[in-house]
Amino acid sequence: MNRKQTVPLLVIAIGAAAAAMxxxxxxxxxxxxxxxxxxxxxxxxxxxTFVPTQVxxxxxxxxxxxxxxxxxxxxxxxxxxxxxxxLVICSMAAFALAALNYRGRGVVFAAMxxxxxxxxxxxxxxxxxxxxxxxxxxxxxxxxxxxxxxGLAVFLLRQFFLGIPRELAEAAxxxxxxxxxxxxxxxxxxxxxxxxxxxxxxxxxxWQAYLWPLLIAPDPDYHVASVAIASFAGQYDVDYGQMFGxxxxxxxxxxxxxxxxxxxFIASFATTGSKD
Amino acid sequence: xxxxxxxxxxxxxxxxxxxVLIILPAIQAIVLSFQSVNSFVVxxxxxxxxxxxxxxxxxxxxxxxxxxTCYAVCTVALQVVLGIGSALILHAPIRGQALFRAIAILPxxxxxxxxxxxxxxxxxxxxxxxxxxxxxxxxxxFVWSDSSFAAFATVVGVSVWMxxxxxxxxxxxxxxxxxxxxxxxARVDGAGPFQSFRHVTLPGIRDVLVVVVLLxxxxxxxxxxxxxxxxxxxxxxxxxxxxxxSYHMAFRLYDIGGGAAVATLSLIxxxxxxxxxxxxxxxxx
Numbered sequence: 161m162n163r164k165q166t167v168p169l170l171v172i173a174i175g176a177a178a179a180a181m182x183x184x185x186x187x188x189x190x191x192x193x194x195x196x197x198x199x200x201x202x203x204x205x206x207x208x209t210f211v212p213t214q215v216x217x218x219x220x221x222x223x224x225x226x227x228x229x230x231x232x233x234x235x236x237x238x239x240x241x242x243x244x245x246x247l248v249i250c251s252m253a254a255f256a257l258a259a260l261n262y263r264g265r266g267v268v269f270a271a272m273x274x275x276x277x278x279x280x281x282x283x284x285x286x287x288x289x290x291x292x293x294x295x296x297x298x299x300x301x302x303x304x305x306x307x308x309x310x311g312l313a314v315f316l317l318r319q320f321f322l323g324i325p326r327e328l329a330e331a332a333x334x335x336x337x338x339x340x341x342x343x344x345x346x347x348x349x350x351x352x353x354x355x356x357x358x359x360x361x362x363x364x365x366x367w368q369a370y371l372w373p374l375l376i377a378p379d380p381d382y383h384v385a386s387v388a389i390a391s392f393a394g395q396y397d398v399d400y401g402q403m404f405g406x407x408x409x410x411x412x413x414x415x416x417x418x419x420x421x422x423x424x425f426i427a428s429f430a431t432t433g434s435k436d
Numbered sequence: 437x438x439x440x441x442x443x444x445x446x447x448x449x450x451x452x453x454x455x456v457l458i459i460l461p462a463i464q465a466i467v468l469s470f471q472s473v474n475s476f477v478v479x480x481x482x483x484x485x486x487x488x489x490x491x492x493x494x495x496x497x498x499x500x501x502x503x504x505t506c507y508a509v510c511t512v513a514l515q516v517v518l519g520i521g522s523a524l525i526l527h528a529p530i531r532g533q534a535l536f537r538a539i540a541i542l543p544x545x546x547x548x549x550x551x552x553x554x555x556x557x558x559x560x561x562x563x564x565x566x567x568x569x570x571x572x573x574x575x576x577x578f579v580w581s582d583s584s585f586a587a588f589a590t591v592v593g594v595s596v597w598m599x600x601x602x603x604x605x606x607x608x609x610x611x612x613x614x615x616x617x618x619x620x621x622a623r624v625d626g627a628g629p630f631q632s633f634r635h636v637t638l639p640g641i642r643d644v645l646v647v648v649v650l651l652x653x654x655x656x657x658x659x660x661x662x663x664x665x666x667x668x669x670x671x672x673x674x675x676x677x678x679x680x681x682s683y684h685m686a687f688r689l690y691d692i693g694g695g696a697a698v699a700t701l702s703l704i705x706x707x708x709x710x711x712x713x714x715x716x717x718x719x720x721x
């Protein structure tokens with residue numbers, strides 16, 4: 161591509177990137193202002209609207225000394241375990257679905273679509289009832305379990321597994337390897353991008369979760385980051401500085417993960433639309 | 437090759453997890469929809485089709501069905517158009533590509549609470565930065581949460597902002613599978629940029645687009661948290677769709693059977709829409 165085309169493209173890309181980041185940038189700027197100044201320089205529009213006259217870390221320090229620190233830790237632990245457990249379970253299910261013979265495929269695909277159809281929000285109440293009966297309220301297990309079986313992660317992994325030539329498995333079988341060996345020694349090592357993609361999907365689902373943690377873990381000791389941020393908006397007043405600080409910190413971890421893995425993430429979706 | 441015990445165990449395990457986490461609660465929700473339940477602790481009474489009869493007679497149900505359909509159609513259409521556009525830009529070799537790609541995906545992975553809070557704050561009628569910009573442009577007293585249309589446009593805009601990256605990722609991945617030779621051949625045949633998009637790119641990403649429209653359509657029809665966190669369905673029901681109605685009935689009015697019936701009706705309607713979609717765009721499995 162020549163220079164003439166690249167420059168406008170770059171301009172569009174920068175504009176779009178700014179649009180994608182605007183809410184976060186704005187939240188970040190606001191979090192670094194003293195509480196009294198958050199609303200001060202909005203109008204008239206001037207340089208001080210964007211550049212704080214006085215940068216303070218009081219909000220950030222208060223944030224980390226408050227319940228938010230515990231909530232971030234909870235989120236990190238819950239999400240990490242969800243990704244690990246979820247990858248084991250989803251890849252096993254995806255492998256079984258990919259190994260089935262052709263006759264079963266239509267049914268399998270239909271079943272996966274049906275699992276997408278049922279919104280988590282509408283089964284959350286009966287599911288919470290089951291979890292309470294099992295005494296899982298206010299526990300890490302209660303927060304983690306609903307996140308481990310993810311339809312989209314299974315779908316991505318299965319599509320990727322189907323793209324691995326069957327001849328490899330057949331040759332390995334002739335050499336005496338069973339299906340378990342084929343799974344752990346051939347399919348898993350070949351599926352790095354799909355595993356990363358599925359891992360990110362599990363990560364996103366759990367990191368974004370709000371309604372479920374609210375239902376199953378009302379105890380502040382088990383609050384996750386989303387719930388903690390929302391609780392800065394109290395019934396009578398809102399602690400904007402801490403709320404924005406929390407929002408920015410909650411965004412930082414996904415950003416870091418994304419910068420490292422974006423290449424694999426995109427590659428993992430390459431087989432989404434493929435026919436077999 | 438015959439699947440052996442490993443495959444069967446894996447499959448059983450997967451079915452067990454799905455059954456406990458999705459199918460059983462879903463069946464329970466459907467059972468609830470035939471009961472009259474007014475408390476989360478006390479068991480309900482069998483009510484037959486009473487909940488359904490009542491809901492089908494509610495004007496709110498039909499209004500919310502229409503709002504939800506508009507919301508799903510608008511958001512999916514905009515996501516697909518913008519997603520293809522941004523995928524094309526991100527596919528082009530520009531400097532800082534990896535960084536741009538990471539930023540482009542960013543909205544998709546932010547917690548919804550963070551997104552809702554940030555946008556509410558930017559759009560706030562008194563202290564929102566966007567409100568002040570509009571004022572500077574001569575549009576004063578614009579309060580998005582006061583008008584049904586503005587509130588609807590806002591939740592559509594935020595949803596598009598947040599989920600376009602999913603389309604971008606899928607399209608970008610499939611763009612990488614289109615061989616360069618096809619573009620070269622199109623150029624040799626005298627195709628301009630528009631024609632090569634129409635005849636090379638679009639057919640190349642078609643299969644992915646069908647799956648993406650299917651998935652995003654399902655998800656946007658069921659999407660609850662953005663609308664709930666930003667408007668709670670208001671003002672005056674202007675942004676209320678079926679998931680919000682269901683939640684509102686169950687948690688605010690303690691009409692748990694009614695809420696479950698709304699969710700079940702929504703599931704039935706979506707299934708019908710999907711059957712029609714599959715007739716039109718068969719997906720080979």
